[in-house]
Amino acid sequence: DTGVSQDPRHKITKRGQNVTFRCDPISEHNRLYWYRQTLGQGPEFLTYFQNEAQLEKSRLLSDRFSAERPKGSFSTLEIQRTEQGDSAMYLCASSFGTGGPDTQYFGPGTRLTVL
Amino acid sequence: AQTVTQSQPEMSVQEAETVTLSCTYDTSESDYYLFWYKQPPSRQMILVIRQEAYKQQNATENRFSVNFQKAAKSFSLKISDSQLGDAAMYFCAYRTNYGGSQGNLIFGKGTKLSVKP
Numbered sequence: 059d060t061g062v063s064q065d066p067r068h069k070i071t072k073r074g075q076n077v078t079f080r081c082d083p084i085s086e087h088n089r090l091y092w093y094r095q096t097l098g099q100g101p102e103f104l105t106y107f108q109n110e111a112q113l114e115k116s117r118l119l120s121d122r123f124s125a126e127r128p129k130g131s132f133s134t135l136e137i138q139r140t141e142q143g144d145s146a147m148y149l150c151a152s153s154f155g156t157g158g159p160d161t162q163y164f165g166p167g168t169r170l171t172v173l
Numbered sequence: 174a175q176t177v178t179q180s181q182p183e184m185s186v187q188e189a190e191t192v193t194l195s196c197t198y199d200t201s202e203s204d205y206y207l208f209w210y211k212q213p214p215s216r217q218m219i220l221v222i223r224q225e226a227y228k229q230q231n232a233t234e235n236r237f238s239v240n241f242q243k244a245a246k247s248f249s250l251k252i253s254d255s256q257l258g259d260a261a262m263y264f265c266a267y268r269t270n271y272g273g274s275q276g277n278l279i280f281g282k283g284t285k286l287s288v289k290p
Contacts, residue, residue, distance in 0.1 A: 061217075062217075089276060091276060091277060091278075093278075098282070098283075099282055099283075100177075100264050100266075100280030100281050100282050100283050101218075101264070101278070101280050102280070103277035103278065103279070106276040106277055108276075113276070114276060114277065116277075149218070155276070161220050161223065162220075162278060163220075164210075164217050164218040164219070165217060166216070166217040167217065
């Protein structure tokens with residue numbers, strides 16, 4: 059079990075560019091979550107997948123954001139036309155849930171800086 | 174909507190001493206879970222301890238224990254025999270057990286814990 063991995067760890071981009079982040083969950087984990095964490099704040103929920111189905115999206119997830127989880131394995135989070143306000147740490151977490159309590163395991167995050 | 178409040182932005186403790194981190198939350202639900210996560214500097218977040226709301230007994234994990242007061246909506250974390258490796262940001266988090274928003278965690282702003290040698 060290698061844990062949740064995220065790539066890249068750091069991304070610097072110019073305003074208006076598109077960026078894509080990848081998350082590889084712990085194998086056999088059916089649930090996958092994306093959070094955003096800005097400086098001095100706790101993580102804020104963005105979206106949630108159970109297997110390949112995107113079951114919930116936060117209002118924080120504007121139309122410029124899209125997430126996928128093809129085949130219920132890895133997930134990607136894309137931000138189009140980035141803005142300076144998108145600068146944050148993007149965290150991915152995974153868990154194995156069957157309806158009862160499940161523990162979310164977090165990845166190291168992708169730090170995005172929009173210039 | 175549920176909210177989580179951590180009123181102590183920073184705390185400090187002497188090595189080997191005990192420290193308590195505070196957390197309060199607001200919810201109208203009766204079935205939920207509460208968590209404490211630790212985020213060391215430049216490292217990923219890890220679960221410290223978990224409490225099911227329907228359990229009256231306070232959860233304990235080695236040197237970490239909680240004081241769960243459901244009526245007061247309070248969920249504090251006690252760290253005993255503090256070690257240098259305990260220095261980190263600590264986040265309190267809430268998760269409903271009802272359908273719809275069953276998955277996501279709602280976090281507080283965190284408490285930065287420093288451990289003095």
